Amino acid sequence: MYRKITREKLRKWLIGLSARAEILVPAKMNGLWTFRLFHNQELPQNFLNSRIPPKNLFFEPLKGLLGWKAADGSFQVNSCPAPEAARVIFGLKPCDARALRLLQPVFTGDYPDVFYAGNLSRTLLLGQACRVQCQGSFCSEVGIDRQDSVDFDVFFREIAGGYIVRVITEKGNTLTGEKEFFEESSAGEWNSAKEEIRGKNEIPLFNLEKVKAGARERFPDEDFWMRVSAKCINCGICTYLCPTCHCFDLCDLQRPGQGVRFRCFDSCAFPDFTKMAVHNPREEKWRRYRQRVSHKFNFFYENFQTVACVGCGRCVAHCPVNLDLREVLLEMAR
Amino acid sequence: MEAKPETEKKEKNWEPKILAFLCRWCSYAGADLTGSSRISYPANVRILRVPCSGRVNPLFILKTLRSGMDGILVSGCHPGDCHYTAGNYNARRKFAILSRLLEYVGIDPRRVQFSWVSASERDKFAKVVSAVVADVKALGPNELFQLPDFGQMTKGPTSPDP
Amino acid sequence: MSEIIPEVSKDGLLDLGKKLFDERRVDYFLGYKKGTVRFKTIPLIARKGEDLQELWVEDFFHANLSLYLKEIKGRVGILAKGCDSRSLVSLIKEGQIKREDLYIVGIPCAGQVDPGKAAKAASCEPEELEEIIRRNQEFVIRANGQEKTLSKTQVLLDKCLFCQYPRPLIFDSLLTGDYVAPVSPVARAQDDLRQKPVSEKWAFWSGQFERCIRCYACRNVCPACFCPRCIVEENMPQWVSPLPAEGDNFVFHLMRLLHVAGTCVSCGECQRVCPVEIPLMKLNEKMTDDLRELFDFVAGVDLEKALPFRTYRQEDPQDFIR
Ligand code: SF4
Ligand code: SF4
Ligand code: SF4
Ligand code: SF4
Ligand code: SF4
Numbered sequence: 001m002y003r004k005i006t007r008e009k010l011r012k013w014l015i016g017l018s019a020r021a022e023i024l025v026p027a028k029m030n031g032l033w034t035f036r037l038f039h040n041q042e043l044p045q046n047f048l049n050s051r052i053p054p055k056n057l058f059f060e061p062l063k064g065l066l067g068w069k070a071a072d073g074s075f076q077v078n079s080c081p082a083p084e085a086a087r088v089i090f091g092l093k094p095c096d097a098r099a100l101r102l103l104q105p106v107f108t109g110d111y112p113d114v115f116y117a118g119n120l121s122r123t124l125l126l127g128q129a130c131r132v133q134c135q136g137s138f139c140s141e142v143g144i145d146r147q148d149s150v151d152f153d154v155f156f157r158e159i160a161g162g163y164i165v166r167v168i169t170e171k172g173n174t175l176t177g178e179k180e181f182f183e184e185s186s187a188g189e190w191n192s193a194k195e196e197i198r199g200k201n202e203i204p205l206f207n208l209e210k211v212k213a214g215a216r217e218r219f220p221d222e223d224f225w226m227r228v229s230a231k232c233i234n235c236g237i238c239t240y241l242c243p244t245c246h247c248f249d250l251c252d253l254q255r256p257g258q259g260v261r262f263r264c265f266d267s268c269a270f271p272d273f274t275k276m277a278v279h280n281p282r283e284e285k286w287r288r289y290r291q292r293v294s295h296k297f298n299f300f301y302e303n304f305q306t307v308a309c310v311g312c313g314r315c316v317a318h319c320p321v322n323l324d325l326r327e328v329l330l331e332m333a334r
Numbered sequence: 335m336e337a338k339p340e341t342e343k344k345e346k347n348w349e350p351k352i353l354a355f356l357c358r359w360c361s362y363a364g365a366d367l368t369g370s371s372r373i374s375y376p377a378n379v380r381i382l383r384v385p386c387s388g389r390v391n392p393l394f395i396l397k398t399l400r401s402g403m404d405g406i407l408v409s410g411c412h413p414g415d416c417h418y419t420a421g422n423y424n425a426r427r428k429f430a431i432l433s434r435l436l437e438y439v440g441i442d443p444r445r446v447q448f449s450w451v452s453a454s455e456r457d458k459f460a461k462v463v464s465a466v467v468a469d470v471k472a473l474g475p476n477e478l479f480q481l482p483d484f485g486q487m488t489k490g491p492t493s494p495d496p
Numbered sequence: 497m498s499e500i501i502p503e504v505s506k507d508g509l510l511d512l513g514k515k516l517f518d519e520r521r522v523d524y525f526l527g528y529k530k531g532t533v534r535f536k537t538i539p540l541i542a543r544k545g546e547d548l549q550e551l552w553v554e555d556f557f558h559a560n561l562s563l564y565l566k567e568i569k570g571r572v573g574i575l576a577k578g579c580d581s582r583s584l585v586s587l588i589k590e591g592q593i594k595r596e597d598l599y600i601v602g603i604p605c606a607g608q609v610d611p612g613k614a615a616k617a618a619s620c621e622p623e624e625l626e627e628i629i630r631r632n633q634e635f636v637i638r639a640n641g642q643e644k645t646l647s648k649t650q651v652l653l654d655k656c657l658f659c660q661y662p663r664p665l666i667f668d669s670l671l672t673g674d675y676v677a678p679v680s681p682v683a684r685a686q687d688d689l690r691q692k693p694v695s696e697k698w699a700f701w702s703g704q705f706e707r708c709i710r711c712y713a714c715r716n717v718c719p720a721c722f723c724p725r726c727i728v729e730e731n732m733p734q735w736v737s738p739l740p741a742e743g744d745n746f747v748f749h750l751m752r753l754l755h756v757a758g759t760c761v762s763c764g765e766c767q768r769v770c771p772v773e774i775p776l777m778k779l780n781e782k783m784t785d786d787l788r789e790l791f792d793f794v795a796g797v798d799l800e801k802a803l804p805f806r807t808y809r810q811e812d813p814q815d816f817i818r
Contacts, residue, residue, distance in 0.1 A: 235769070239711075322533055392754050420808065430790050442694050
């Protein structure tokens with residue numbers, strides 16, 4: 001189903017929604033794009049993507065899980081409630097929405113995580129088509145359409161003065177059914193709103209099937225991994241900025257008579273990530289780098305039949321030593 | 335709601351908690367002498383004996399602040415009197431930089447104080463402790479590092495713009 | 497052994513590197529190769545003469561290659577800008593490397609480009625920048641199909657504008673070429689924050705610390721952070737909690753700052769790589785200013801002078817002690 005809305009009406013619609021839900025929109029903070037609470041402002045037009053992935057709004061970098069208190073001879077443990085308050089996020093990109101869906105089987109599978117599930121079910125996902133290819137990205141190579149997606153509730157394509165809207169879920173249908181804001185549109189109008197992406201790769205960088213096969217074949221090739229990881233400095237940038245990396249650590253904070261247990265991010269780039277009492281299976285840097293690439297293109301694929309990389313390019317653009325994942329994948333595909 | 339007067343009362347009676355790192359040869363002995371001479375000083379200090387002021391790693395001070403102590407005192411032998419000859423000279427350099435950096439990031443210098451107290455200076459010890467306690471009382475509790483309410487403990491976009 | 501000339505041209509560098517390998521004077525050569533992302537170069541870690549084929553020494557020498565000396569032991573040839581050479585001096589003084597193991601090719605540095613700053617000056621997003629071209633003392637910026645001319649102060653990294661040592665302090669040969677246009681140092685602008693009341697300082701820094709995601713890139717990229725096992729990784733007992741909360745980030749940053757005091761040469765790598773753009777250099781600069789003022793110490797410029805925390809003077813300032 002297709003609808004359309006003008007730029008100004010969209011803003012009014014969001015203002016109306018903010019009475020019922022928390023609205024997050026792209027905004028600049030300290031010079032960086034991120035998703036912030038909506039203050040009825042104009043929606044930005046030149047938003048490419050956020051530096052910190054919106055994954056952090058679902059799987060938080062710092063999350064209280066439970067707390068305990070001891071007072072007057074009693075001891076009490078409370079678990080942190082699952083999030084419920086309704087929320088709307090506008091301006092998400094197709095790659096990041098796909099990432100949220102990729103993580104769903106991880107967090108809602110055998111050991112369901114009430115926080116991730118709660119965050120997903122309380123959020124209305126409003127996506128926006130890309131017009132420019134982000135630096136370092138290779139989303140189309142991993143099967144993402146920058147101009148279309150079904151990972152949202154509603155997907156917006158920008159046209160002069162407004163948007164053509166593709167309604168995907170029932171929740172999205174109800175909310176965009178308000179005649180005062182949205183008009184009906186057609187598949188024809190939707191199709192003609194498709195744009196040429198600026199700065200895109202003319203020829204696909206690699207063939208994903210070959211990468212997957214290469215990831216399996218290359219796994220035992222120590223020389224290969226040593227060579228490609230030589231310049232890596234083991235920082236966690238590529239994992240902390242990645243919309244699909246999801247390793248975490250649990251830790252406690254204690255004060256007299258009370259304490260809190262938290263979950264925070266961890267990274268396979270860190271030497272201590274796999275440290276155990278007598279042994280560390282990933283002591284060397286090349287093993288850790290291999291883990292990162294293999295997890296995304298080999299193990300995750302085996303477990304969930306999809307690669308765990310959405311080609312957003314964050315790790316490529318922000319690696320301090322320009323260790324380019326695209327080049328590694330290209331070599332694996334050979 | 336009923337609990338409110340209770341907490342207010344609590345706040346009025348608020349007493350700062352102060353951790354004192356005292357070197358065992360001078361300041362700790364000085365504190366001992368102060369006690370045995372029955373000179374009174376505020377009971378807000380918890381004393382931690384260290385071998386030398388040079389043993390006090392600046393990380394101890396940072397971690398103490400982070401654990402919610404309201405104030406810190408580090409005290410050692412006067413320059414020239416160090417049992418290990420130069421421990422306090424080395425410590426003095428570290429503390430000089432540390433206290434300036436703490437001030438620069440917004441920790442009031444009155445929260446983290448330093449002194450030289452010898453084994454015989456029982457009056458000075460009482461005076462230093464009283465002064466530190468008075469300073470920290472004036473500053474109020476160390477609210478910068480309170481344990482947050484665990485339910486709120488989620489990093490999200492609702493945090494205020496800096 | 498043939499005589500090595502102290503000056504080497506851009507083209508001659510490849511031959512020099514190969515010669516070093518052939519004569520078995522180095523086991524590794526650290527240089528730069530062309531980046532795959534705009535305005536970046538990739539650190540090149542050459543193990544043999546042929547690897548040097550990829551060497552690219554035109555521009556964007558951001559990376560302080562001395563950081564790899566934490567890992568790569570043995571005899572190493574290395575390209576070093578002015579600030580990198582100060583890191584080398586620091587590391588030699590800290591006993592991490594030996595001067596005789598190094599073959600240093602100095603780059604007389606004309607200042608390094610800060611794309612974020614250039615984008616701001618050209619009022620566009622950093623992603624929209626297409627090209628940054630050095631032209632004499634100015635820069636030509638192309639963004640969104642338009643050209644703009646910007647001055648050095650609008651394009652170069654702040655650290656480069658007031659750099660006192662663009663010419664490497666120690667080297668075995670010096671690269672010649674068109675980058676020899678040393679930046680004339682300007683006085684560093686006073687950091688306004690230093691005059692503010694202490695509560696405003698906390699408001700500023702707690703806001704910054706809150707944003708830190710604890711990726712540790714600032715530590716890992718820092719040549720001065722050479723501990724094989726950092727105290728933040730220590731967990732029995734745990735000194736620094738890994739939570740990316742402002743209080744724990746405060747402990748992490750202050751701790752690191754004190755650990756690099758005396759070795760930090762203000763190379764600016766920590767701030768450059770920080771993915772959330774925390775102005776870490778404000779902290780470093782405060783620390784280096786204090787070291788100079790209190791102990792008359794400047795890091796990485798003097799191979800003889802003792803490190804500030806390895807020595808003391810009886811008359812060191814103590815007005816802060818009761
Ligand atoms: S961002 Fe780059 S340097 Fe850092 S861990 Fe990832 S690949 Fe290594
Ligand atoms: S691996 Fe890199 S490109 Fe792929 S999703 Fe993660 S950050 Fe994006
Ligand atoms: S690089 Fe930036 S975000 Fe990462 S740990 Fe350092 S200050 Fe924090
Ligand atoms: S922060 Fe300190 S302990 Fe950690 S690596 Fe740096 S100098 Fe070492
Ligand atoms: S702390 Fe920053 S400026 Fe100082 S040496 Fe390390 S990376 Fe360079």
